[in-house]
Amino acid sequence: MIAFRDRTARDQNLRLIVHTxxxxxxxxVSPFGAGAAHYTDVMKTQALKQALNTHRFDLxxxxxxxxxxxxxxxxxxxxxxxxxxxxNPQKQRPELWNIYNGRIRPGESIRAFPLSNWTELDVWxxxxxxxxxxxxxxxxxxxxxxxxxxxxxxxxxxxxxxxPGETPRLERVRFRTLGCYPLTAAIRSEATTLGAIIQExxxxxxxxxxGRLIDFxxxxxxxxxxxxxxx
Amino acid sequence: MLGPFADDKSLLRIxxxxxxDDGKSxxxxxxxxxxxxxxxxxxxxxxxxxxxxxxxxxxxxxxxxLDGLQAERExxxxxxxxxxxxxxxxxxxxxxxxPGHEQYTRNMATGASTADxxxxxxxxxxxxxxxTLRHSHVIRLVGVQRVIxxxxxxxxxxxxxxxxxxxxxDYADFxxxxxxxxxxxxxxxxxxxxxxxxxSSRMPWYTGGALLAxxxxxxxxxxxxxxxxRFKVQYVNRPNSDFRGYCxxxxxxxxxxxxxxxxxxxxxxxxxxxxxxxxxxGEDVPSAGAGESVTLTMETEVDIRRGHIxxxxxxxxxxxxxxxxxxxxxxGERPLVPGRPYLLQMGPTIVGAQITDLKYQIDMNTRAxxxxxxxxxxxxxxxxxxxxxxxxxxxxxxxxALGAFILADRETNDTxxxxxxxxxxxxxxxxxxxxxxxxxxxxxxxxxxxPCVVWLTGLSGAGKSTIADALEQKLHALGRASFILDGDNLxxxxxxDLGFTEADRVENIRRVAEIAKLFVEAxxxxxxxxxxxxxxERRMARELVGPDEFxxxxxxxxxxxxxxxxxxxxxxxxxxxxxxxxTGIGSPYEPPEAPDLVIDTTxxxxxxxxxxxxxxxxxxxx
Numbered sequence: 001m002i003a004f005r006d007r008t009a010r011d012q013n014l015r016l017i018v019h020t021x022x023x024x025x026x027x028x029v030s031p032f033g034a035g036a037a038h039y040t041d042v043m044k045t046q047a048l049k050q051a052l053n054t055h056r057f058d059l060x061x062x063x064x065x066x067x068x069x070x071x072x073x074x075x076x077x078x079x080x081x082x083x084x085x086x087x088n089p090q091k092q093r094p095e096l097w098n099i100y101n102g103r104i105r106p107g108e109s110i111r112a113f114p115l116s117n118w119t120e121l122d123v124w125x126x127x128x129x130x131x132x133x134x135x136x137x138x139x140x141x142x143x144x145x146x147x148x149x150x151x152x153x154x155x156x157x158x159x160x161x162x163x164p165g166e167t168p169r170l171e172r173v174r175f176r177t178l179g180c181y182p183l184t185a186a187i188r189s190e191a192t193t194l195g196a197i198i199q200e201x202x203x204x205x206x207x208x209x210x211g212r213l214i215d216f217x218x219x220x221x222x223x224x225x226x227x228x229x230x231x
Numbered sequence: 232m233l234g235p236f237a238d239d240k241s242l243l244r245i246x247x248x249x250x251x252d253d254g255k256s257x258x259x260x261x262x263x264x265x266x267x268x269x270x271x272x273x274x275x276x277x278x279x280x281x282x283x284x285x286x287x288x289x290x291x292x293x294x295x296x297l298d299g300l301q302a303e304r305e306x307x308x309x310x311x312x313x314x315x316x317x318x319x320x321x322x323x324x325x326x327x328x329x330p331g332h333e334q335y336t337r338n339m340a341t342g343a344s345t346a347d348x349x350x351x352x353x354x355x356x357x358x359x360x361x362x363t364l365r366h367s368h369v370i371r372l373v374g375v376q377r378v379i380x381x382x383x384x385x386x387x388x389x390x391x392x393x394x395x396x397x398x399x400x401d402y403a404d405f406x407x408x409x410x411x412x413x414x415x416x417x418x419x420x421x422x423x424x425x426x427x428x429x430x431s432s433r434m435p436w437y438t439g440g441a442l443l444a445x446x447x448x449x450x451x452x453x454x455x456x457x458x459x460x461r462f463k464v465q466y467v468n469r470p471n472s473d474f475r476g477y478c479x480x481x482x483x484x485x486x487x488x489x490x491x492x493x494x495x496x497x498x499x500x501x502x503x504x505x506x507x508x509x510x511x512x513g514e515d516v517p518s519a520g521a522g523e524s525v526t527l528t529m530e531t532e533v534d535i536r537r538g539h540i541x542x543x544x545x546x547x548x549x550x551x552x553x554x555x556x557x558x559x560x561x562x563g564e565r566p567l568v569p570g571r572p573y574l575l576q577m578g579p580t581i582v583g584a585q586i587t588d589l590k591y592q593i594d595m596n597t598r599a600x601x602x603x604x605x606x607x608x609x610x611x612x613x614x615x616x617x618x619x620x621x622x623x624x625x626x627x628x629x630x631x632a633l634g635a636f637i638l639a640d641r642e643t644n645d646t647x648x649x650x651x652x653x654x655x656x657x658x659x660x661x662x663x664x665x666x667x668x669x670x671x672x673x674x675x676x677x678x679x680x681x682p683c684v685v686w687l688t689g690l691s692g693a694g695k696s697t698i699a700d701a702l703e704q705k706l707h708a709l710g711r712a713s714f715i716l717d718g719d720n721l722x723x724x725x726x727x728d729l730g731f732t733e734a735d736r737v738e739n740i741r742r743v744a745e746i747a748k749l750f751v752e753a754x755x756x757x758x759x760x761x762x763x764x765x766x767x768e769r770r771m772a773r774e775l776v777g778p779d780e781f782x783x784x785x786x787x788x789x790x791x792x793x794x795x796x797x798x799x800x801x802x803x804x805x806x807x808x809x810x811x812x813x814t815g816i817g818s819p820y821e822p823p824e825a826p827d828l829v830i831d832t833t834x835x836x837x838x839x840x841x842x843x844x845x846x847x848x849x850x851x852x853x
Contacts, residue, residue, distance in 0.1 A: 066314040070296070073313040076341075090310055094337045094562045096344035096373060096649045097631045099576055103644035117325060119316050205271045 001178060004135045019051035032161055036183050044180065045230045049085045052109060059102065059110045067119045071223035077116045083107035085229035120176075121201045128194040137175045138197070140189040144168035151185035242323045243451055246343045248370060249352030250362035251331035254383045258352060258421035259315065259328045260293025262443065265428035268317035269296060293421075310335055312342035321447045331362055336369060336609040337562040340649060343370040344631075348377040348413075348449045350442070351402075355388045355418070359401055365595040367409060368611060372558055372651060374631055377413040378406065379445050385434065386420040392436040408598060413449075417442050455630045456521050459548065460484030460492070462541045463632070465579050468526060476507065476526035477535055479579075482632045484543060486527065487518040494533060495540040495623035496551045502530040538580035540623040540633070549625060549633070552655035553618045554587070558627075559606060563640060563647030566605040567612075570737040572771040573638040573647065575618060583619035583774075584638065590614060604734040606648070615656060627651035642766050642821075674754035678712050682751045684776050685844060688763045688823065689786030690815050691801055692793035694832045694840075698786060699760040701841035709845070711756055716743055718761035731812040737768055744772035751780055756848070764820045784844060785826040790815050792833065 009016035024042040031039045052060060066073045076092050078100040093101055102110050115123070127134060145152045146166050153160075155168040160182060162168070173186035174197075187206075191197045247255040263269050269277070273296070281292040296315075312329045327342030329335075343349065349370050353363055367378070380402050388394045399416040406414045417426055418437055425431035426441045439445070465479040486492075490503045508516040509524040519525045527541070535541070542549050561567050567586060575584035592603035592612040606612045627634030631651075638648040675682050685702065687695040699715050706713045718739070722729065726742060729735040740763050750757045763769050773781045793815070794802040805813035812818040828847055830840045 067316050070313070073315060074311050092311060092338075093646045094341045094637075094649065095646075096341060096637060097635050098345075099578060099635065099637050101576065101637060101639055101644070101646045103574070103639055105644065117314065205267075 001135050001137065004133075008133075017051070017055065019047055019054070021047035021050060030159075031180055031183055032159060040180065040183065040225070040230070041228070045225065045228055049229050052085065057109060058104060059112055062111055062113050063115055064113050065118050065120070065123075066116050071226060075113060075116065075226075077113055078102055079111045079113065080104070081109045081111060081229070085109070087111075087226050087229075089223065089227070121198065124194065124198050124201060128198065135178060137178060139193070140172050140174040140191050140196075142170045143173050143186065145171050145173055145186060152187065153182050154186055157181065240318065240321065240323050241451055242325065243348065243446065243449060244325045244327070244346045245348050245350060245446065246327045246329060246339075246346035246370065246375065247350045247352065248329055248339055248343065248366040249331055250354070250357070250360040250366075253331060253352040253354045253357075253360075253363075254421045255331060255350075255352050256294035256296075256328055257292075258350070258381065258383065258419070258427065258442075259326055260296040261421050261424055261427050262326075263296060263315060263317050264291075264293060265424060266317045266319060266443070268315075311338045314342075319443065319447060324446065331366075333362060333365065333609060336365065337560075339366060340369050340373055340560060340562070343375050344373040344635075344649070346370075346375050347451050348379065348446070349375050350446075351378050351380050352383050352421075353380060353398055353402070355382050355384050355394050355398065358398055359405065361596055364405065365609075367405065367411065368593065368595045369560060371409050371411055372560060372611060373649065374627070374635070374651070376411060377449050378411055378415075379442065379449070380414060380416040381421075381442055382416060382418045383421050385418045385425065386423055390418075390425075390434050392434070395434075395437070415439070415445055417445060456483040457548070457629070458484050459546050460486045460490065460541075460543045461546065461549065461633065462486065462525075462527070463578050463580070464535060464537055464539045464541065467535065467537060474528070475532070476528050477541065478524070478526045480524050481519055481521050482630070483521050485518045485520045486525070488515075491544040492541045493544045493546070494535055495542060495549065496621040497534070497539070498551070499533055500544050501533045501535070501541075504528045504530045538578075540580075542623070548629070549623050550655040551621050551623050553621045554615060554656040555624060556590075556613065556615050556653045556656060557636075557650040558653065559586075559612050559614055559638075559648045559650045561606040561608045561610045561612075561648055562637075563608060563645050565640070565647065566607045566733070567638070567648055568605050568734045568737045569614075570734075570741045571765075571767055572641055572774070574641055575616070575636050575638055575650075577622070577624075577633070577636040580622055582622055584616050586614045587617045588615040604732065613653075616650075624652050624655055626654055640767070641770060671752045671754065674752070678754045680711050680754070680756065681780075682754045682756060683780040683782065683848065684747045684751060684757045684759060684772070685782050685784060685848070686747075686759045686761070686763070686769065686772060687784050687786050688761065688769060688826075690788060690790060690793045690820055691762055691813070692796050692798060693786045693788035694837060695760040695762075695786045697837045698830065698840045698844075699758045701837045702758055702844050705841050705845050706756055712754065713756040713758060714750055716747055716750075716757060716759045716761070718743070718759075718763075721746075731810075731818075733765075733812075733818070736764065736812075740765075740768040740772065744768075744775045747772070748776050751776060762814050762820070764814045764818065766821045766824065769823065782827045782844075782847065783823055785823045785829045786832060786840075787822070787829050788832040 021043055029039050029042045064072050064075065066075065074089055076095045078095065079087065080093055081087060104110060144155045146155055146162065146168050152171065152173055171188060172190060174189040174191060175184060175186050177184060189200060191200045247259055249255055277291060277295055280295045310330055312327050315326050315328065317324050327346060329339040329342040351363065351367065353359065382395050382398050395418045403414060417439060418434055419426040419442055421427060425433055428441060428443045430441045461482040461484060463479050463482060464477045468476040468478050486503060486506055488503050488505055492501055492503060494501055505528045506516050506519050507513050507526040508519055559567065569586040569589050571585065573584050575582050589603055590613045591600035592606065592610055594601055603612060625633040634652045636650050637646050638650065639645065640647050687699055689695050696717055703713050703715055721743060726739050729739050740761065743759060743761055747757045747759055769783060773783065797803060801810060801813065804810050805816045814820050828843065
């Protein structure tokens with residue numbers, strides 16, 4: 001994923017800014033084990049806020065869509081954030097027709113979600129139509145995995161601690177969504193081409209975010225994270 | 232050509248509306264469920280949540296599929312609009328499930344503004360409610376013309392045909408009165424699934440289709456296209472000195488290289504050189520039509536900016552004006568007040584705007600026109616608006632691209648109203664400014680001074696008038712021509728007709744600012760002594776006079792001190808409840824955020840204050 005990102009930035013001649021929460025690394029937060037929610041907060045939400053504060057961005061684009069999750073279904077396309085990056089879902093700006101109110105005061109910002117009304121199937125159809133390159137993890141391949149609570153976690157990193165008696169086995173899997181490793185689970189799949197992914201989605205019966213472990217630590221999980229500044 | 236989306240089924244955008252508890256979220260949940268549009272993992276979550284917070288004992292609470300916010304689940308209500316997708320073999324749908332409570336009407340308007348059609352729910356037991364009518368008005372206002380009325384909870388009236396027919400008749404009468412051209416009615420039970428996706432056997436007297444079948448038949452609302460080319464400039468692309476392209480989406484008609492266009496509102500003509508299309512990877516195309524995103528280049532260099540409209544040179548319908556009549560719906564927590572400055576936004580076009588005349592408010596129950604001084608949240612009114620400069624419009628009936636706008640608060644930036652243009656006012660072009668030979672500069676030279684406005688703002692009893700008096704004495708001694716506009720004194724004359732409501736205060740300040748501007752034109756140093764409690768009006772005064780000739784001075788006296796002095800006995804009366812809108816007690820005072828000077832009266836005597844202002848004016852130098 002990171003190699004793909006760097007290559008894309010180079011090919012498109014983009015200025016890529018990478019920000020990591022150094023305090024989080026110094027404090028030794030780990031995505032492995034019990035602290036998944038804490039890790040997400042420190043290394044994603046806090047890191048994002050630090051980057052927004054450092055560079056004083058007025059607006060941040062996100063790829064979130066309304067079909068992903070119930071609280072995202074409530075999001076505006078231009079979504080206002082306070083100076084402390086908070087989302088107030090009960091007081092969103094009305095958003096009529098295609099008129100987007102992007103006015104802010106210093107410190108405040110907008111999260112813009114241009115793909116709000118796309119579905120996962122739309123995204124893949126568009127990728128196929130425009131021949132947009134994507135990360136290989138989206139395609140099925142034999143990968144070493146362990147199964148935990150019905151989730152398939154990939155084991156290709158020796159930081160990943162294995163439970164007693166747990167042995168990785170090779171399965172044909174792919175990722176439907178790519179978040180933090182190992183907080184994102186894989187799905188069993190035979191889809192090795194764009195056409196096969198599209199076919200798989202057309203007959204599928206689960207949602208894209210079912211592989212996101214952090215969505216399930218409590219009901220209303222995403223809404224809380226979003227209020228704190230998560231994308 | 233094959234589209235970018237593999238699915239070539241038509242897409243219908245629908246909004247649900249109706250009163251609270253009429254069952255909107257339950258209906259949509261049921262529809263998604265019966266169309267198998269609920270993924271397995273969402274279904275698992277739904278079962279868990281139904282057991283925990285659901286309102287259907289022992290069963291699935293379908294509303295929880297849509298009420299995604301914790302506050303909604305806890306209260307069992309919908310607060311904000313949720314968007315969900317589903318598809319049948321014939322059509323794709325995006326449904327906006329909206330709140331029924333009156334206080335959240337603005338969120339309903341958000342969902343309705345992008346919809347092709349509405350499903351209006353009516354509880355068979357309760358018939359047409361206040362919210363049923365309000366929602367019908369609002370969806371019509373934002374442009375929805377097709378309505379499917381779902382008469383819900385038929386199971387609770389014994390599937391009685393007479394009940395349904397009566398509601399059907401009543402709504403047809405109402406729809407005709409508010410000009411809703413397409414209405415269809417269907418009797419349903421959202422909870423039990425009758426006539427939602429599957430036709431019900433319990434209402435054999437109803438022979439129309441189930442709700443889903445009706446939705447598959449509704450024509451999709453198309454952006455109206457009269458064949459005349461119109462285009463809004465969203466971005467000026469100037470990557471280097473050799474290229475200058477104007478980017479945007481074609482609103483209507485077609486454009487080809489060589490076409491003669493007019494740039495609005497400025498009015499000059501320009502000829503198209505090239506049409507570059509995003510769909511063709513930025514390559515030249517022979518022409519582009521409505522909905523296409525293109526970059527246009529021109530044969531000659533003309534001043535074209537973001538927010539300008541390019542239209543066929545012979546476009547006879549587009550109107551350029553700085554005043555128009557519109558329908559407005561209040562969306563902000565603070566009411567809309569005539570005379571207060573707002574920002575009007577239509578896509579990329581942003582201009583200053585004021586409501587100049589609030590003609591009437593519409594009573595949504597009776598459709599009666601009522602006199603009003605302000606527009607509160609969720610109220611609909613018909614107003615005249617005036618802009619700081621001209622812009623190009625079409626009436627809303629010709630489509631929202633050039634006929635719909637929002638108003639934003641200049642302090643908070645909140646969206647406080649949505650509006651649709653009825654017609655432009657010709658008045659603007661018939662009254663022209665009469666130039667005079669002796670101008671402001673020559674008058675000021677005669678008086679050998681730099682005219683300006685010294686605007687003193689602060690609480691009642693803060694010491695504004697005393698400071699104003701001391702200041703004028705000093706100016707007079709320096710040989711300067713000045714005049715004091717005192718808020719209280721003006722209320723004896725020109726502002727005699729105004730009270731102390733927010734609307735009247737705004738008008739009061741507008742008049743004082745206009746008079747101050749005339750006196751500056753006359754060459755005078757004008758000292759204004761006025762509580763002027765609201766930031767937005769002080770900003771209006773500054774912009775009217777011009778920022779170079781305006782000094783905002785905050786006479787800062789703590790409320791306790793003002794109240795202790797109480798020279799006019801007003802605070803005593805206000806505390807006794809005799810003066811309801813008294814600033815600092817019943818009505819807020821918004822201190823300036825960036826005044827040119829702050830006078831702390833607890834440390835500065837009026838004489839000293841006047842000296843500080845004279846120093847700031849640098850009058851000795853002119």
